[in-house]
Amino acid sequence: MVVVNNFPFITVVILISLGIYTLIFKKNLLKIAIGIILMGNGVNLFLVSLGYRHESIAPIYTNAPEETSMVMPTAQALTLTNIVIGLATTALILSLAVAIYKHYGTLDTDKARRLRG
Amino acid sequence: MKKTFFAVALILLFAFLMTIAIQMRLFGEPVASQMDDYFIENVQAETGVNNVVTGILFDYRGFDTLGEATVLFTAVVGVTVVFKGALK
Amino acid sequence: MKQMSRVVRTISSLTFGYIVIFGFYVIIYGHVTPGGGFQGGVVVASAFALLLVVYGHNKTEEFLNTNLLSFAESTGLILFIALAFMGLGVSFFYNFLTNSGGLFGHTPVSGVNPGDVYTGGLIPLMELAVGLEVLSAMGVIILVISGGAASIKKKKEKS
Numbered sequence: 001m002v003v004v005n006n007f008p009f010i011t012v013v014i015l016i017s018l019g020i021y022t023l024i025f026k027k028n029l030l031k032i033a034i035g036i037i038l039m040g041n042g043v044n045l046f047l048v049s050l051g052y053r054h055e056s057i058a059p060i061y062t063n064a065p066e067e068t069s070m071v072m073p074t075a076q077a078l079t080l081t082n083i084v085i086g087l088a089t090t091a092l093i094l095s096l097a098v099a100i101y102k103h104y105g106t107l108d109t110d111k112a113r114r115l116r117g
Numbered sequence: 118m119k120k121t122f123f124a125v126a127l128i129l130l131f132a133f134l135m136t137i138a139i140q141m142r143l144f145g146e147p148v149a150s151q152m153d154d155y156f157i158e159n160v161q162a163e164t165g166v167n168n169v170v171t172g173i174l175f176d177y178r179g180f181d182t183l184g185e186a187t188v189l190f191t192a193v194v195g196v197t198v199v200f201k202g203a204l205k
Numbered sequence: 206m207k208q209m210s211r212v213v214r215t216i217s218s219l220t221f222g223y224i225v226i227f228g229f230y231v232i233i234y235g236h237v238t239p240g241g242g243f244q245g246g247v248v249v250a251s252a253f254a255l256l257l258v259v260y261g262h263n264k265t266e267e268f269l270n271t272n273l274l275s276f277a278e279s280t281g282l283i284l285f286i287a288l289a290f291m292g293l294g295v296s297f298f299y300n301f302l303t304n305s306g307g308l309f310g311h312t313p314v315s316g317v318n319p320g321d322v323y324t325g326g327l328i329p330l331m332e333l334a335v336g337l338e339v340l341s342a343m344g345v346i347i348l349v350i351s352g353g354a355a356s357i358k359k360k361k362e363k364s
Contacts, residue, residue, distance in 0.1 A: 005145075009138040017131045024123050051153075054145040059157065059169040061313075062237050062320035070169070072153040077173045080243060081185045084339075088192035091346045095196045098353050161313050165303040166236035166325045174241070175328045179298040183289065186338060190282055193275075193342045200353045 008049040015042030029097045029107045036093065040086040044079050051075035209259055217259045224252035232336035233329065237320035242332040246339025253344045262348075262355040271348050274341040281338030288331050302326035 003010070015038055022035030051072035057064060059073040097107065104112040142148070156177065157169060164172040174182055208214070232245030257265045292299030303326030304312045311324045322329075 003139060005143055006138060006141060008144055009141055010135070013131070013134045013138045017127070017134065020130070021127060024127065025120075049144065051147060052145055053147065058239070060239060061161065061167040061169075061317060064317045066317060070157050072147060072150065073156060073169045073173055074153055076170050077178065077181075080170075080174065080241075081181055084185050084243060085188055087343075088188050091192050091350075092195050095199045095350055095353070098350060098357070099199050102353070102357050161315055163303075164300065164325070164328070165311075165313055166328055167313060167318070167320050168236050168239070168241075170239075171236045171241050171328065171332075175331055176298070176300055179289065179331075182335070183285070186282055186285060186335060189339065189342050190278070193278065193345050196346055196349055200349050 008045065012042050012046040012049075015039070015045065027109050029100065029109060032109075033090070033093050033097065037086070037090055040082075040089070044082055044086075047075050047079045047082065208261075213259060217255055221252050221256060224255070225249055228252065228340070229336075232332060234320075234322060235332045236325045236328050237322055242335030243339055245332075246336045247343065249336075249340040250343035250347075253340075254347055257347060257351060262351045266348065266352070269344060269348065271345060274344045274348075278338050278341035278345065281334050281336075281341065284334040285331060285338070288327060288334065292327070300326045300328070303328075 019035045019039035019042060022031060022038065026032060026035070051074065053069060053071055056069045056071045059070045059076075100112060101107055106112060156173060160166065160169050160172040164176045166172045166176075228245050228249035230245075231240040231248055232242060235241035235245065253265075253269060256268065260268075289298050292301045295301070302308060302310055303324075304310065305326075309323055309325050309327075309329055311321055313321060313324045
């Protein structure tokens with residue numbers, strides 16, 4: 001049953017599709033920000049689940065059980081960096097949303113369209 | 118009119134990605150890589166830590182950590198400029 | 206605006222210290238157990254966010270100085286770069302303190318062992334620098350954004 005075995009990859013596809021749906025069809029600026037965060041979390045899950053080996057433990061030598069293999073650790077290091085970059089993107093998009101509310105008085109993207117000096 | 122076009126495009130993209138996810142390599146059997154086996158074998162002798170992920174992040178690939186610290190610093194500079202830069 | 210109730214204020218003031226100490230434990234034991242610089246910094250920043258939610262923006266601004274946090278963030282990044290430059294005799298980012306007799310210089314037993322925190326060489330010092338930078342960066346971000354939102358609310362209540 002390959003559909004049951006590849007379950008993390010199916011979850012990644014569902015997360016990314018939900019994020020793209022929120023980007024296209026929603027009008028509130030905070031909901032668009034949530035869509036961007038959802039897509040970032042889906043990509044992080046995909047990176048971590050690429051390095052899994054069957055019946056292995058976490059790659060740490062402290063008090064580890066004897067004679068077991070370890071998971072591949074490079075993907076986890078890359079995901080740590082990616083999470084911090086996602087945090088930087090979230091901070092900048094939320095501060096721009098607050099500045100748009102201060103300038104236009106609304107958070108609706110249909111009404112905040114014209115450049116005003 | 119525009120909404121139906123976007124809905125059809127989204128459903129096509131979802132079907133395409135789902136086809137890829139079903140027929141990928143099985144979860145739990147990655148491609149055998151020599152770099153990760155070298156990291157797991159030699160981290161305690163060359164680096165001296167017990168945590169393989171910390172040894173990779175700070176010793177074998179420390180340059181990526183330097184770039185990430187710079188990205189975080191730039192984000193704080195950007196947030197401060199938006200809120201306090203226009204006050205004169 | 207009404208304050209939060211007395212039970213909420215008392216309990217959050219008591220647990221603030223424990224969360225900060227747990228965050229520093231995750232930072233300094235980063236090379237023995239799971240964790241490290243980035244994870245521990247975010248745990249300490251969540252303690253700052255707890256104070257911001259319970260007490261409002263004005264009282265938290267008196268307790269956590271934004272200028273001091275910004276200075277600590279710059280100090281953390283400069284310390285990280287200076288530690289990277291110190292091994293320049295061999296290469297950039299060279300770990301010259303590992304497996305020697307100096308600071309953090311014990312050799313770990315090969316294979317499975319109960320962890321020793323005094324190993325690792327230059328890595329715990331670099332983790333302290335990165336942890337300091339991450340906690341003050343997140344503190345500055347949440348204080349500045351909530352300050353901007355509070356000033357919009359004050360202007361709307363005045364007009």
